[in-house]
Amino acid sequence: DSLGDLCAVAGDWRLRVIELHPEGVDARVLEAMSDPRICRYLDLPFQHVDAGILGVMGRKGSADSHRELLRKAEEVLGEVALRATFMTGFPGEDARAFAMLRDFVAAVRFDWLGLFSYSHEEGTPAFSLREGVSTAVARKRCAEIAVLQEEIMREKAGEMVGRRMQVLIEGVSAEAPGFWEARSQREAPEIDGVIFVPCQEDIEAGTLRDVKITASEGIDLIGAIEPR
Helix, strand or coil: CHHHHHHCCCCCCCECCCCCCHHHCCHHHHHHHCCCCECCEEEEEEECCCHHHHHHCCCCCCHHHHHHHHHHHHHHHCCCEEEEEEEECCCCCCHHHHHHHHHHHHHHCCCEEEEEECCCCCCCHHHHCCCCCCHHHHHHHHHHHHHHHHHHHHHHHHHCCCCEEEEEEEEECCCCCCEEEEECCCCCCCCCCCEEEECCCCCCCCCEEEEEEEEEECCEEEEEECCC
8 A cells, every 4th residue: 555655646756666575465566566657676585485495484485476476577567677585595495495496596587686595593583493404505505596696697688788778877986987877677776786877978966867778797787878
């Protein structure tokens, strides 16, 4: 309801919704997100795809329910940038469960991914559970998916070359002299990639401009400002 209330506010504004619990993303939420002022960006902390592990976490869901949610989102929103969060090594994650997670990431090809390895820490809700794989194995599994995801992100960045999009100009880049940094609906601040735009006199921070993506650099993009 609060998202729908925001959409009732008049004006030319933009909103990015992050960390939506998968169980709360229903038809009403997706319909509200279809407002053109809300970024086509879906951030879902899935945590895992194995139903048993999710149950121990106190969460619902499975690989199939995750896929169905993503299908519904695409049906309502069309093309949408996808970010998810997963944890490796949680108690109960055997080789089969990890393979399910890795294969899910490979199949969905998320635009962005947050990855964490489980650590058996005293004082956490999961501390009472039996320890699963070693910390070293949990970290190795996390690194394996990170390598896979890095390649996916590079491929998806390359696929963006030639496309036109609206971006928010954020400011002069400290990383790349001679360029401004910008973001489209596809990139959240600080956690995703950026779009580098060559400096020119008519660019101002805080403004929306149309760009054409001319190249990719790793997971980042390079764009040229389109004439107004």
